[in-house]
Amino acid sequence: MNAPGAGSGGAGALPPMPPVRGKLTPHAPLDKLVWFKSGGPADWLFEPADLDDLTTFLAHLPEDTPVMAIGLGSNLIIRDGGVPGVVVRLGKAFSTVEVRRDHVLECGGGAPGILVASTARDAGIAGLEFLRGIPGTVGGFVRMNGGAYGREVADILIDCDVVLPDGNCVNIPKADLEYSYRHSRLPEGAIVVAARFQGTPGDPAVIGAEMDRIAAEREASQPLRSKTGGSTFKNPAGKKAWQLVDEAGCRGLAIGGAQVSAKHANFLINTGEATSADIEGLGEEVRRRVAEKTGVSLEWEIKRVGRP
Template sequence: MRVAATDVLPALRGQATAGGALADFIWFRTGGPAEWLVRPADVADLAAFVGALDPAVPVFPIGVGSNLIVRDGGVAGVTVRLPKSFAKVTIEPGNRVRAGAAAMGISVASAARDAGIAGLEFLRGIPGTVGGACRMNAGAYGRDVSDVLVSYTAVTRDGAVVEAPAAALGYSYRHSALSEGAVVVEALFEGVPGDPATIGAEMDRIAAEREASQPLRSRTGGSTFKNPPGDKAWALIDRAGCRGLMRGAAQVSEKHCNFLLNLGGASSADIEALGDEVRARVLAETGVTLEWEIQRVGETA
């Protein structure tokens, strides 16, 4: 459902922008605008706003768009992007780190390192926000968010502020049971005691490995497909002869073929169609149906 006019939007102390650009910060730098791009002032502001919003209007939370294809027709309803005021990271007793949902994974890992908390180093390798990482059970280098998350706080679609244990998310591989339209606003992680120098060395190793193996300086969306049980998506894509495959200005990365690239001027339709072609070729070659890891949202142009 699209919002009919400005006067149907509830009061907001933050900002609400009609036709807010998403391609300005989505990693692929493609896609249409948000019908309404909302930046709440704080948790209370967000809860009051979505609670008063017509229940038929969809609410979609977005972070930095590091694992997202926004289709060229844009996103209907309200897209919520948490501002920097939601990015605070603090240390708590018991080797715990509390992080606002707008904080980046590297910020959480760095704060843990400085406090001598080990076990969160892998968050250095996750290029998105805490909110997105909690929603999709993000993982890297053998660990997932589900391994370290204690609890989370979210604003649900009806405007309730809910704090719940991590188990309530029903985590599986790159998936959670977080309800539709719910916005994660905070997360509590727990590690174990560690030596800051050792923790820092592991974070540096992760950063160097990512730099060497992934197209980090390109317009991309991170890992495109989930790894099938007992296999690697990139290996199946390579086996199907898709390394370097192109559709318009979209390309399968030659450096890491589970990454799609916008070489400049690609549309979201080009990128998604290239992904579908890769899936078809992998299925024909290997009999394996790759599942999208990148979230695809919005309407076609």
């Protein structure tokens, strides 16, 4: 489908574009694509057919067009006013996981963590089991240095292939990302389309047992069957965010349809019809109460995007 011309009216109109082989949707609802099940539409949602489709499309966008990638939508609040510019969602063509030499896995940016971990297990590659506990895609956890159960992406990443907002595809080695806790120097608007992870030799049975342990621990401690967004706040140095939220008396606190989970105090949940404003507002109220009670200023781990 072609993007409409600038004269087609309305905010977010794109100039005449070459045909795309994927799917380009105007005013695309995003609430069904995120775990919280709330939020407004994208001006444009682009689901590219493959890497060439993506780079060609971005190369023809005006320079000032915002571009944002979305994965499984697990660590994300889409604000109620929607997202300006273009949201890119990587599909099947970007979800492959392949075993290479020397216990290396080459993964598409759209591959979910559980697929990466399972492929590593089946190939007898250890060290990637923790990805079973990250509810996101390779692109998301490479960008934010995702981690769980004592390990993080910085421990296993070799390098990644990234498409910049101008359509250029570049390779970035791990060192250039300057990883820190839940943070990287990946350029704004850059889309991770592939990454290579280094593992070590391992016994598939032992690897599988560790993955099962992680899955069981997550099920027991986190509200996985609720509309949630994963861990809400980063752990401050030497402290646990959930303990600070508890100390401030916020477990079970609610605003509108949003509530602090009674099962895990560092999770917010949509109890039914919460708006994104409810969810974000609840998070800010928790931050205020924690700062007042403990003197600690919690930092958001969940990414919040779009127009209020």
